[in-house]
Amino acid sequence: MFRWIFFFLFIAVVEVYAFQAFKTVTKTKWILMAYQVISLAAVLYIFYQFSQFDRRVGQNSRTLFTLGLLLLLFIPKLLLTGFMLMEDVYRVFSGFITYFMGDIQNRDFLPERRRFVSQVALVVAAIPFTSLLYGMTKGKYNFRVLKQTLFFEDLPDDFDGFTITQISDVHSGSFDDPEKIEYAVHLINQHKTDMMVFTGDIVNTHATEMHPWIDTFNKIENHEYGKYAVLGNHDYGEYIDWPSQQAKDENFEAIKALYGQIGFDLLLNQHTKIKKGNSEIALVGVENWGKNFKQAGDLAKASEGLSAQDFKILMSHDPSHWEYEVKNHEKHFQLTLSGHTHGLQFGIEIPGLVRWSPVQYVYKQWAGLYENVGRYIYVNRGLGFHAYPGRVGIWPEITVFELKKREKVA
Template sequence: MVRWIILLLIFGLIELYAFQAFKTVNKDKGFIISYLVISVAIVGIIFYGFTQFDRSVGQNRMSLFTLGLMLVIYVPKMLIGLVLFGEDLFRVFCAISRYFVDYDSNTPALPERRKFISQIALGLAAIPFASLIYGIFEGKYNYKVITTKLYFPDLPTAFDGLKITQISDVHSGSFDNPEKIEYAIDLINQQETDLILFTGDIVNTHATEMHPWIDTFKKIKPHKFGKFAVLGNHDYGEYVSWPSQQEKDKNFSDIKKLYGDIDFKLLLNEHTSITKDGEALHIVGVENWGKNFKQAGDLGKAVSGLDRDAFKILMSHDPSHWEYEVKTHPSNVHLTLSGHTHGLQFGIEIPGFFKWSPVQYVYKQWAGLYEHENRKIYVNRGFGFHAYPGRVGIWPEISVFELKKGEKPA
């Protein structure tokens, strides 16, 4: 109860600051009344949306819309609040200074708000407002093919030049545009790689979410060395309430079957080998293992029977698995492919120069390539979207890797 009271106070303060900013910039009575009516209506829509959330259903169109609307409205208003709070600190400092240095009973104790500060606040708030709107209508389907060359001195010679496509975090229950998904599948096929790996989260929760998209994903062309997949945390149906354990188990069974329905071989704490010219490369797949999520992955079991020096590519949905186990595991996994973070679907990236997202304060490896003592992990930014129905700065990704034998050029 206390938590809810604190939350309401925070949102109330944000609304108060936003109202003051708009009122300072435009004192017209009609404008102020219109602002208040619209604000109350939006709060009502958001409140109604949250009250309609059903734990037995999980994320749906209503919850996506509600969270999207809340972010579009309150992220900009929070920025306004921060700017005006900073101004308030200055106003209080000025009031104290006046009292002790230049006291005048005819001068108001607290200086008035300055119009240009409110204008700055509103101008700054327009940036995330426009970005979040763009993210909802365009950004979530702004697919990027990111190509990376990976160098390994001990890569079997036969696989020098092997090309791999990775997709991750499809979250099919969030899709709302068949044409855009068809476009993304075409992009995957255009890469003409030798192997495709899918690192989990085919749905948000329910197997039925993928049913309208099975035929679309079956259009992913056969690859020379196969199509393999692992489970993600959402594939276990853990985030909703179920009428019975039997129904939960059936849903899980149906989700595992989905991967086969789209022609991917699901690896469950096991490995498979691909061979060329008498040499082998091993694809290892573990169930989900996350520091703060389900830990069903068993790396020891998955690599059982493989020599330490055998070249291994591990599919593990959650990159925290690499941080807490894989990178120091005695089995010597050369390359790990993960997803899960989505880059929070929000951030700033200037390829090769700068990369930031709030998710980096939770995950050390959250997007792109990381290395530790010649062991590498690549974290895919995700194919789909979840919770916030959009993407800003962190675009949906199709990863393409070319494996090269030798040291990386200086």
Template sequence: MVRWLLLIAVLLFIEFYAFQAFRTLTKLRWALLSYQVISLLLLVFIVYSFTQFDRSVGQTKQTLFTMGLLLLVYVPKIVLMLIMFGEDIYRLFRGGINYFINADIDTSVFPTRRKFVSQVGFGLAAIPFLSLIYGIAIGRYNFKVLKQTVYFPDLPDAFDGFKITQISDVHSGSFDNPEKINYAIDLINEQDSDMILFTGDIVNTHATEMHPWLETFNRIRKHDFGKYSVLGNHDYGEYIDWKSAKAKDDNFAAIKDLHRQIDFKLMLNEHAFIEKGNGRIALVGVENWGKNFKQAGDLHKASQNLKKEDFKILMSHDPSHWEYEVKNHPTNYHLTLAGHTHGMQFGIEIPGYFKWSLAQYVYKQWAGLYEEFGRYVYVNRGFGYHAYPGRVGIMPEITVLELKKGQKLA
């Protein structure tokens, strides 16, 4: 109860300052009243919708809509609040000067609000408002094929030029547009890669979420060197309250079987050798291991009998695994493929120049390719979306990695 009261208090504080900005721009009574009524209705709807969240069901289309509406309404208002609150600090400072220093001058102790400041606030607030609308209407299905070449001096000769397609974080329970998903599958097939790897989170929670999309994902063509996958944190069903342990276990078994149904080999703390010509590489797949999430991944078990000199590609859903266990591991994992972060589905990317997201304050490796000690991790930005039904700046990704023998040119 306390947290709901605190949330409402914060929202009312934001609403108060947003209204101050609106009132500065117009004195029309009908406009002010309309603004207050609409704001109140939206606030009541959002709070009510969140109170109806069912922890035995988890995320639904309704919760996606509510989260999108919350961000759409309150992120711009937070911008307004910061602008207007900043002006109040200025007004308080000027008022103090007027009272203590300029008391003999005929001037108002507390300066009135300036219309120009409110205009600037609304201009700045329009940026996240329009961005969030774009993210919901277009961004969430604006699939991008990102290509990356990675060089290894000890790559077996036969694998020079070997191409891997990676997808991650499908979150099929969020999808609502078959045409867009079929388009993404066509993009995957067009890459003509040697192998495809899926690095976890096939659903949000329930295995049934994937059932409407099984035929669609079965359209992913057979790859010459296989289709492999691992589990992500959402695949364990740990974010809802189950009626019984058996119901949770049955759901987990059904989720694992989904991979078979879309013709992917699910790797559960194990490895397989991929052979080509006279060379071979070891593909290692671990269950989820996250610094702040489920730690079911077992590198030791997955890598039994592998040698340090074996060329290894590791699939591990959460990039924090690479940071805390993999990059310094004596077994030497040459390339790790991860996902999980989604780039927070919100950020700014100018390829080759600038990359920013709130994700970088949580994960050291959060999107793209990273290297330390000659070992690499690639973090896929995710195929689907979760919580916020959109993507701004950080687009859904299909990755194509080409392995090359040799050193990267400076």
């Protein structure tokens, strides 16, 4: 009860301060009235939708929109509140000075709000508002093909120049634009790599979420050395209340079957040998293993029979697996391909200058390439989106790798 009281008080404070910013900038009654009506309607809609959330269903298009609306409205208003609070600190301090030390004839305790401060606050708040709005309308399908060349001294000679396409975190239950998904498949097919991998999370929860998209993903062309996949944390149906364990198990089996229905071989704590010429490499696939999520991955089982000298590519959905089990493993996994983080779908990436997202405070490896004593992990930013129905600064990704042989240093 106290938690809800605190929450409502917090929302009330934010709304009052945000309104103060508008009221300081304009005195036009119809604008202020329209702002109040829209804000009240949005708050009531958000509260109603959250009260109707059904844990037996989980995330759907309505909950995606509701969360997007919540972020779209309240992140800018939180910024406005911050500016107004800072101004109030100044006003109180200034009021003390004026009241106790100023002109005895002019003892108004609090000076009026300054229009300039509210104008600056509104301009600053407009930045996340427009960014989040763009992310929900355009950014979520702003697909990028990122190319990465990786060098290894122990890469077998026949694999010098071998190419791999990676996708991850499709979250098909969030899609709402068939034309955009067709375009993503077109981008995948453009690059005609030797092999393709899919590092998990084909759905949000239910296998049926993928059914409208099976024909589209079946348009991904065959790759000479195969298409392989592993499971992600959302593929286990862990985040809703099921009517029975049997229903959950049936959904899980249906999700595993989905990968085959779109032409991918699903590796479940196992490996396969990729042969080219007189050489071979091992492609190792583990089930999900996350520091804070389901730990079904069994690296020992998946790599049974492999040695430290074998060249290995590991598919493991959650990059925390690399941090806690893989990067210093005695079998020396040369390359790990992961996903999971989505880069939080929000951040700033300017190559060579800045790369930031709040998710970096949770995951040491959250987007792109990382290295530890000659062992690499690449964290794909994901093809789809989840929770927030958009992307800002961290765009949906298709990755194309080229493996190159590096000459040993004498």
